[in-house]
Amino acid sequence: MQNVEQRSSTSTVPNREGCRPPGLVLSSLLGFALLLLLAWQFAGVAVGGQQVINPELGLYWKVAILAAVSVSTACGALAWLGRQWTRQLAVANALGNAVGAGAVIWLTLAGMFFAEAVPAAIGDFLASTDPMAAQNTADVGGVAELFVLVVLGVAIWDSLDGILRVRRSGPSV
DSSP, X not given: OHHHHHHHHHHXXXXXXXXXXTTHHHHHHHHXXXXXXXXXXXXXXXXXXXXXXXXXXXXXXXXXXXXXXXXXXXXXXXXHHTTSOOHHHXXXXXXXXXHHHHHHHHHHHTTOSBOTHHHHHHHHHHHHHOHHHHHXXXXXXXHHHHHHHHHHHHHHHHHHHHHHHHHHHOOOO
């Protein structure tokens, strides 16, 4: 009887010590891919490519956005390597997300984030799918609003994910 009690008390909870937090590999890879995409767009797209981000953004905006995405990506990679989120990583990740999302959202709402050709391309695409949509310029503005909501949602989700992982893992340094 004692053996059964010992076995059940020690074997019911799987040992997760040393496991890497799920999702961090994908998150880190997507962060690195985003950094490469942003660097490519900020450096100017070669002939044949599609310039989506305004190439005339000031250097300080480019640096702020790249630095913020770098911080968030580095936090995810460090949490993966260390096999856990720490308070410091979660706070740095949330700050990086706030700065990056804030800059992108502000630039988008001010009409400065996207290249000049993007609204026309969206209008052409809408005209090819629905001739009435091409006459409605609010649809093009709706794309910018949708983009802002996606950026905001991803930043909040990523920040809360790190914070909640710290809370679930218990006390940390």
